[in-house]
Amino acid sequence: MSIPTLHVTLISETFPPEINGVANTLGRLSEGLLQRGHRVELVRPRQAGDPLGAEDERQLLCRGWPLPGYPGLQWGQVSMHKLIRRWRRQRPDVLYIATEGPLGLSALRAARRLGIAVVSGFHTNFHQYSSEYGLGLLARLLTHYLRWFHRRTQTTLVPSISQHLELERRGFDNLTLMARGVDSQLFNPGRRNQALREQWGLENDDIALLYVGRLAPEKNLGVLQHCLHAARQHYPQRHIRLIVVGDGPQRSALEQQLPDALFCGALRGEVLAEHYASGDIFLFPSLTETFGNVVLEALASGLGVVAYDQAAAAQHIRHGHSGALAMPGDEDAFIDACNWLVEDPEALRRVRLNARQHASRQGWPAIIEQFESHLHEACRQGLGSLAPQPPTTLTIKPESSTPRG
Numbered sequence: 155m156s157i158p159t160l161h162v163t164l165i166s167e168t169f170p171p172e173i174n175g176v177a178n179t180l181g182r183l184s185e186g187l188l189q190r191g192h193r194v195e196l197v198r199p200r201q202a203g204d205p206l207g208a209e210d211e212r213q214l215l216c217r218g219w220p221l222p223g224y225p226g227l228q229w230g231q232v233s234m235h236k237l238i239r240r241w242r243r244q245r246p247d248v249l250y251i252a253t254e255g256p257l258g259l260s261a262l263r264a265a266r267r268l269g270i271a272v273v274s275g276f277h278t279n280f281h282q283y284s285s286e287y288g289l290g291l292l293a294r295l296l297t298h299y300l301r302w303f304h305r306r307t308q309t310t311l312v313p314s315i316s317q318h319l320e321l322e323r324r325g326f327d328n329l330t331l332m333a334r335g336v337d338s339q340l341f342n343p344g345r346r347n348q349a350l351r352e353q354w355g356l357e358n359d360d361i362a363l364l365y366v367g368r369l370a371p372e373k374n375l376g377v378l379q380h381c382l383h384a385a386r387q388h389y390p391q392r393h394i395r396l397i398v399v400g401d402g403p404q405r406s407a408l409e410q411q412l413p414d415a416l417f418c419g420a421l422r423g424e425v426l427a428e429h430y431a432s433g434d435i436f437l438f439p440s441l442t443e444t445f446g447n448v449v450l451e452a453l454a455s456g457l458g459v460v461a462y463d464q465a466a467a468a469q470h471i472r473h474g475h476s477g478a479l480a481m482p483g484d485e486d487a488f489i490d491a492c493n494w495l496v497e498d499p500e501a502l503r504r505v506r507l508n509a510r511q512h513a514s515r516q517g518w519p520a521i522i523e524q525f526e527s528h529l530h531e532a533c534r535q536g537l538g539s540l541a542p543q544p545p546t547t548l549t550i551k552p553e554s555s556t557p558r559g
Contacts, residue, residue, distance in 0.1 A: 186522030
């Protein structure tokens, strides 16, 4: 029996070629739906590189406003009435709202007016980020808004078990676990490039500590300096260098704090994959992730990953087997985990092999299939499912080769 095709509208403030986890995920989901025969419409802010006339029946481009603290990203703004007129002409079967700003709110209101099913995604911990940007007093208000917003959709897709439990604790309901995948053909240890390592000033037995991600306060990047200092202090015989891939508002400050680190800027595609594979130990000190796609990319690239025991790391790393974990907030344990991999080349080799083996089974096709099933289920439920319901509970099944919701 063939699965009916859907007209799916994706609403997001960010989308490829922008470089961030939300854009990457939305790009993968969109591409996967198209490959499975569905019709996909995109509603997003206009990007700098969009040509005139880029708007058509497949996408609606709206006005964008700069997002404070996030140069290059923006809030989208479109009137509810414009969406209603568009969707009355060509009615979607279901919306997927990935961001909860003014654009997402307008889409939610229009969908409820027209009786269109809505699935939402919880992609970014803005309520936690607010305190990092000096807006701590707004965190509680923002949490109330996010809870209100997501309760008005059929279900909210969350990417990690820890995120599910955290949102449940904060009173969110109708939550469904849907993990993320990784392209293990692109992110592959075979892309290791000795010539690139030589440009970094490293030989075969030297250690490249790698960070990939946004250079922003919420990423807890002060830990990078502490790890580098501790590793060099404890193992002066090892040549250790920090490689930083990414950009953001903290870049200039980090360059001053880490004068001998190499800052590569934002990278994508095969160049990014080559940088991953040419590293040795991946440091990911963030405490605010909903998932952390870069963790899976680093594992697929065969790196020894050091991270806090939450989000993607908690789901995909067995401490001492396929990576090294520290309890959230325990910086000393994080540094010790990094030192363990620096100190013991055999342990690092074993961890890297196990990391690659695990990540190679975490492909996107199964995630796309899950996403498709959630969209179909929302269509079957209709708006009647939005009546008040008791909070859902999370059942964690035994680990399998592919994350399941």
